Amino acid sequence: MTKLPLAGVTVLEFCQYLSGPSAGLRLADLGARVIKIESPKGDACRKLAIEDLWVDNEDSLLFHTINRNKESYAADLKDPLAMVKIKALISQSDVMIHNFRPGVMSKLGLDYDQAKSINKRIIYTEITGFGALGPWSKKPGQDLLIQAKSGLMYTSGNSDNPPVPFGLAIADIICGAHSVQGILAALIRMKKTGIGAKLELSLMESLLDFQFELLTTYYRSDNLPLRSETNNGHTLLGAPYGLHKTRDGFIAIAMVPLNSLAQALNCESLRLYTQQDAFKKRDEIKKIIAAHLINEDNAFWMDKLQSADLWAMEVKNWKALVGEEGFQRMGLVQEIGVEVNTTRCPIRLNNARLYSNKAAPKLGANNDHIEKEFGLI
Amino acid sequence: MTKLPLAGVTVLEFCQYLSGPSAGLRLADLGARVIKIESPKGDACRKLAIEDLWVDNEDSLLFHTINRNKESYAADLKDPLAMVKIKALISQSDVMIHNFRPGVMSKLGLDYDQAKSINKRIIYTEITGFGALGPWSKKPGQDLLIQAKSGLMYTSGNSDNPPVPFGLAIADIICGAHSVQGILAALIRMKKTGIGAKLELSLMESLLDFQFELLTTYYRSDNLPLRSETNNGHTLLGAPYGLHKTRDGFIAIAMVPLNSLAQALNCESLRLYTQQDAFKKRDEIKKIIAAHLINEDNAFWMDKLQSADLWAMEVKNWKALVGEEGFQRMGLVQEIGVEVNTTRCPIRLNNARLYSNKAAPKLGANNDHIEKEFGLI
Numbered sequence: 001m002t003k004l005p006l007a008g009v010t011v012l013e014f015c016q017y018l019s020g021p022s023a024g025l026r027l028a029d030l031g032a033r034v035i036k037i038e039s040p041k042g043d044a045c046r047k048l049a050i051e052d053l054w055v056d057n058e059d060s061l062l063f064h065t066i067n068r069n070k071e072s073y074a075a076d077l078k079d080p081l082a083m084v085k086i087k088a089l090i091s092q093s094d095v096m097i098h099n100f101r102p103g104v105m106s107k108l109g110l111d112y113d114q115a116k117s118i119n120k121r122i123i124y125t126e127i128t129g130f131g132a133l134g135p136w137s138k139k140p141g142q143d144l145l146i147q148a149k150s151g152l153m154y155t156s157g158n159s160d161n162p163p164v165p166f167g168l169a170i171a172d173i174i175c176g177a178h179s180v181q182g183i184l185a186a187l188i189r190m191k192k193t194g195i196g197a198k199l200e201l202s203l204m205e206s207l208l209d210f211q212f213e214l215l216t217t218y219y220r221s222d223n224l225p226l227r228s229e230t231n232n233g234h235t236l237l238g239a240p241y242g243l244h245k246t247r248d249g250f251i252a253i254a255m256v257p258l259n260s261l262a263q264a265l266n267c268e269s270l271r272l273y274t275q276q277d278a279f280k281k282r283d284e285i286k287k288i289i290a291a292h293l294i295n296e297d298n299a300f301w302m303d304k305l306q307s308a309d310l311w312a313m314e315v316k317n318w319k320a321l322v323g324e325e326g327f328q329r330m331g332l333v334q335e336i337g338v339e340v341n342t343t344r345c346p347i348r349l350n351n352a353r354l355y356s357n358k359a360a361p362k363l364g365a366n367n368d369h370i371e372k373e374f375g376l377i
Numbered sequence: 378m379t380k381l382p383l384a385g386v387t388v389l390e391f392c393q394y395l396s397g398p399s400a401g402l403r404l405a406d407l408g409a410r411v412i413k414i415e416s417p418k419g420d421a422c423r424k425l426a427i428e429d430l431w432v433d434n435e436d437s438l439l440f441h442t443i444n445r446n447k448e449s450y451a452a453d454l455k456d457p458l459a460m461v462k463i464k465a466l467i468s469q470s471d472v473m474i475h476n477f478r479p480g481v482m483s484k485l486g487l488d489y490d491q492a493k494s495i496n497k498r499i500i501y502t503e504i505t506g507f508g509a510l511g512p513w514s515k516k517p518g519q520d521l522l523i524q525a526k527s528g529l530m531y532t533s534g535n536s537d538n539p540p541v542p543f544g545l546a547i548a549d550i551i552c553g554a555h556s557v558q559g560i561l562a563a564l565i566r567m568k569k570t571g572i573g574a575k576l577e578l579s580l581m582e583s584l585l586d587f588q589f590e591l592l593t594t595y596y597r598s599d600n601l602p603l604r605s606e607t608n609n610g611h612t613l614l615g616a617p618y619g620l621h622k623t624r625d626g627f628i629a630i631a632m633v634p635l636n637s638l639a640q641a642l643n644c645e646s647l648r649l650y651t652q653q654d655a656f657k658k659r660d661e662i663k664k665i666i667a668a669h670l671i672n673e674d675n676a677f678w679m680d681k682l683q684s685a686d687l688w689a690m691e692v693k694n695w696k697a698l699v700g701e702e703g704f705q706r707m708g709l710v711q712e713i714g715v716e717v718n719t720t721r722c723p724i725r726l727n728n729a730r731l732y733s734n735k736a737a738p739k740l741g742a743n744n745d746h747i748e749k750e751f752g753l754i
Contacts, residue, residue: 005566005574030562048632050613051594051602052656062613065593136703140631144610144618145690148629151698153620155544156533163627163692165610165620166543167532173587175723177554182724184561185407189382191568197382200725208709209723210550216442217428218695219710219718225428225695233521233542236427236439241521243530243542250540252525254517255425279429313522315540318595318602321528326513332585333596341596346552346586347559348577 004031005349009187011035011095013070014110016043018143018169019127019203020099021066022176027095027183028069029345029354035071035093035370037086042074042363043067055338059360065342067360074364077108085376086110090118092374094190095183099127102137112198123186125179125199132200143169146203152211155235159227175206229283230290238278239285243315249298254311258285264308265301267292336360381408381731386564388412388472390447391487393420395520395546396504396580397476398443399553404472404560405446406722406731412448412470412747414463419451419740420444432715436737442719444737451741454485462753463487467495469751471567472560476504479514489575500563502556502576509577520546523580529588532612536604552583606660607667615655616662620692626675631688635662641685642678644669713737 009032013024021036021043028034036043045066046059053061073089075082090096096115098105105111105126112124126132129141139145144165147153152170153163179201186197208215214225217236225235233242233252240253240261253261258278262270269288273281293301298314305312321327334344337359345354371377386409390401398413398420405411413420422443423436430438450466452459467473473492475482482488482503489501503509506518516522521542524530529547530540556578563574585592591602594613602612610619610629617630617638630638635655639647646665650658670678675691682689698704711721714736722731748754 003566005562009565026558030558049656050590051598051600053594053597061593061597062590065589130703131707134703134706135701136706139690140688142631142688144629144631145688148620148627148690148692149698151693151695152545153627153692154694156541157538157544161534161538162622163620164533164541165629166547167534167541167604167609167611168529168588168590169611170543170547174551174554177551177558178723180558181403181407181554181561182726184558184565185382186726188386188561188564188568189380191565198727200728201723205707205709205723208707209720211545212442212720213427213439213545214695215699215710216438216717216719217430218699220430220438221428223428227544232544234544234546243525243540245539250525250530252521252542254519254521279426311517311519311522313516313525315525315530316528317531318528318591321526322592322595324512326507326511329511329513330508330582330585332582333592340593342593343586343589346555346578346582349559349563350575351577 004354006031009033009095010093011097012037012089012093014096014098014100016099017045017048018066018172019175020097020179021045022173023097023179023183024070025066025068026176026180026345029356030347033071034069035073035089035366036067036361038072038074038363040074040076046363055340058362061340064336064338064340064360068336068342069356069358070361071366071370072361072363073367073370077110083109085371087118088376089374090115090122093119093122094187095123095125097125097127097179097183101141102128102132116196120196121190121194122196123183123190123199124196125183125201127175127179128200128202130204131202136204141203143171143203146171146207150204150207150211151214152207154225154227155214156232157227158232159229161227170210171203171207174210175201175203178206178209228286231286239282240289242286244289244293246293246301247295247297250315251293251298251301252313252315253305256310260308260310264304264310265292382726383408386410386472387470388474389414389466389470391473391475391477393476394422394425395443395549396552397474397556398422399550400474400502400556400560401447402443402445403553403557403722406733407724410448411446412450412466412743413444413738415449415451415740417451417453423740432717435739438717441713441715441717441737445713445719446733446735447738448743448747449738449740450744450747460486462748464495465753466751467492467499470496470499471564472500472502474502474504474556474560478518479505479509493573497573498567498571499573500560500567500576501573502560502578504552504556505577505579507581508579513581518580520548520580523548523584527581527584527588528591529584531602531604532591533609534604535609536606538604547587548580548584551587552578552580555583555586605663608663616659617666619663621666621670623670623678624672624674627692628670628675628678629690629692630682633687637685637687641681641687642669
């Protein structure tokens with residue numbers, strides 16, 4: 001394997017929790033050296049247990065998962081002596097990422113103008129909940145809360161359900177992914193021109209970008225996207241798009257022409273509808289499909305659907321999933337140093353899967369080495 | 378504004394629908410020139426109407442949204458004469474992206490080895506449903522179906538709900554975002570070394586990466602993540618994390634210490650629980666919170682929660698959202714050429730928001746110009 005694409009890039013991650021650290025993780029996956037700059041208390045995520053799971057009785061499993069393949073440099077940013085060292089680190093790095101609340105980095109003496117005066121090539125990346133300015137800037141930038149405010153909770157579930165949150169930290173993760181995009185694009189320009197950049201991202205803007213189809217449709221039609229009465233899959237798509245219950249499970253059916261579906265399922269009442277009805281009469285049509293599919297098992301229907309080459313898939317849980325040969329052959333799971341099995345980078349490069357079994361660092365684990373290497377002492 | 382960071386980068390997008398085109402869109406947002414290579418019938422997404430909305434009675438609104446700021450070059454890839462021109466285009470481009478089923482590009486004479494023989498610097502990007510090899514490789518690579526198979530549908534909704542799909546094309550969009558990350562990292566290396574790269578991404582791997590917390594937890598604990606009985610927000614987090622119904626609406630409450638919450642809400646029965654109960658007794662605790670919050674309106678509770686500086690937010694739909702000053706000040710909406718209002722790039726650069734009002738191209742709109750410019754005729 002040749003060198004990873006970001007070999008030689010140094011990233012300082014002044015981040016906590018998920019959005020910023022997920023950006024740092026991907027940069028590390030792709031070969032960058034990522035140094036977490038942590039307060040003497042450490043990234044608060046070290047103490048955020050999910051399902052009460054810990055590693056070495058010290059840091060949460062979540063922290064380990066998202067901070068693998070990084071180094072930790074502990075420093076009190078309010079201590080002037082420590083700040084001299086931090087500035088020396090900035091002068092020798094390529095990228096900074098922080099996800100403090102607006103104003104915090106300015107007070108510490110580390111806003112973009114201050115960082116640029118130390119290193120004009122720096123790619124300075126600021127992740128907030130709602131942007132640095134404006135009436136929302138002081139609101140808490142937390143994933144579930146941003147979901148609540150963004151309209152997203154009216155996309156999942158059926159129309160008679162309450163709003164339904166996405167059951168994962170979608171705003172954090174999508175904003176982290178967008179941050180990486182901005183950082184790498186700015187790095188390309190920096191390598192060419194020697195000029196750095198200030199990047200600003202917010203969970204809210206990223207989550208609204210994620211809903212671009214919905215917002216565009218709303219502006220055009222003036223109608224709020226509506227979830228279907230049953231079997232909702234996507235507010236903007238017609239029948240049969242969604243999940244359908246069978247006698248022993250569930251089958252997802254995607255964009256399938258109604259006449260092909262009627263024939264494959266041998267469903268007489270479905271034959272009465274034309275493709276023009278698919279969106280306008282989706283509730284009616286989905287009820288007909290539901291009443292028909294409940295009579296037989298998954299295997300029976302999947303056989304019919306696959307024989308007709310129609311887009312359908314059985315619903316699985318993780319246990320069924322990880323038992324499949326297809327999953328195992330993907331080689332997506334890697335063991336990292338501390339008896340943690342987690343996912344690898346999802347991007348394959350030149351036929352290789354990118355593994356890294358370097359465990360998350362203990363708080364300040366790399367202080368001595370970094371101080372020597374960067375000439376801080 | 379200085380030049381956009383990807384100015385000078387040329388991308389050939391051999392893609393349909395959403396995953397590949399969403400990658401192309403972000404590259405265009407950041408300054409790349411993106412040329413869609415379309416069959417004489419065009420990207421099938423041109424005919425995929427969402428909510429039956431069309432632009433100029435010709436192409437779907439969805440197509441317009443996701444293909445703004447691109448050019449279109451129509452070519453029949455089975456015609457040897459057209460292929461000569463395509464190869465000449467490849468020789469002068471930096472990036473190729475395709476999302477054909479495995480094997481299609483090989484048959485056309487455009488797999489990585491063939492492309493590399495034309496241009497050794499090319500960043501070749503292949504997006505599939507499940508990877509090019511393995512027992513799943515022939516399965517349909519469609520968003521809802523991948524969600525069904527990935528376990529994701531057991532994260533949203535409550536434990537007595539059926540599996541619940543995410544109501545947006547999460548696999549397509551997250552895989553498109555990962556593709557951009559890989560492409561830009563590979564471009565950085567290419568600019569330095571002159572060596573191109575083959576990148577492979579799949580909707581399934583991207584969607585499993587998105588669930589890294591769940592898979593890591595599952596491997597560690599051997600327990601399937603379970604949705605809470607009521608008010609589910611995240612399978613791995615304890616009470617009160619989730620949505621809570623009030624007398625007139627819904628409030629999202631994130632990670633909040635139980636004793637602070639009991640005090641802010643003046644909820645006696647909640648005082649009986651310690652923080653150690655938050656995950657293990659989350660169903661019990663959430664029911665207590667639900668029974669308490671239903672007695673007053675959103676405004677009443679939000680006042681209490683905000684006064685105590687606790688992480689809470691009212692749930693909004695798009696109509697309420699876009700009416701807020703905070704939304705308007707974000708300047709996230711832009712009008713593109715064809716009376717389409719859509720979102721801009723979510724990344725801000727040097728204090729500027731990145732707008733582009735160039736509408737999606739009609740099929741083959743740029744053939745003449747591209748043929749002259751690249752010397753194809």
